[in-house]
Amino acid sequence: MIFDSIIFEVDLKVKVVNSRKVNDKRVSKGLMEINGISRLSxxxxxxxxxxxxxxxxxxxxxNYTFVRKAVEGTVEMRILEAGPVNFHGKIIARTSSFPCDIMLHDSKLAGMLIAGEGGILQTARRVVSVSVDEPLLLTIATATGGVRTVEFTPKHGSYDEERITCSDYKMLVKVTWSIVHR
Structure with missing residues (x-):
């Protein structure tokens, strides 16, 4: 249950307009408050x-929703062998009952992912919250048309990993689970 308000501070800036750098031009700045008292149940x-x-x-x-019995899943993706060392495509997280996709990476918006040390892909977002009662679905969709969805079951203080092949990519997808402290 949430008893206090949750405050989000927004400082949204633009770095590039029409392929031209604009030095962090501010688009939006302000505070958003979500009243927790009105959401007790x-x-x-x-x-x-x-x-x-x-x-x-x-x-x-x-856009937001409250997640009951939440755990955090930290997603790590590693290119294992051969194929391209740069990832072109989308990485999407979702659950069976949450009606929206959570975009972890989209090459069309953020550019390609370059594999770092050990083949690890550094996505802009890699932590998702899910209910311990339902699986996390990760979908990898490559720019060449390959699509693969992997299902992970939340576990307190543990991790899951799966080796997958999606188009030319051979990858290790790992999710480390953490308890969300209240």
């Missing part, structure tokens, strides 16, 4: 809620 189904921040240059929507 969670609805039985996940419901995506939206808070809106209107500023001089933009309107920003924050």
């Amino acid at each position: 969670f609805p039985p189904k996940y419901k995506v809620q939206t808070e809106t921040l209107v500023s001089m240059h933009s309107t920003l929507d924050l």
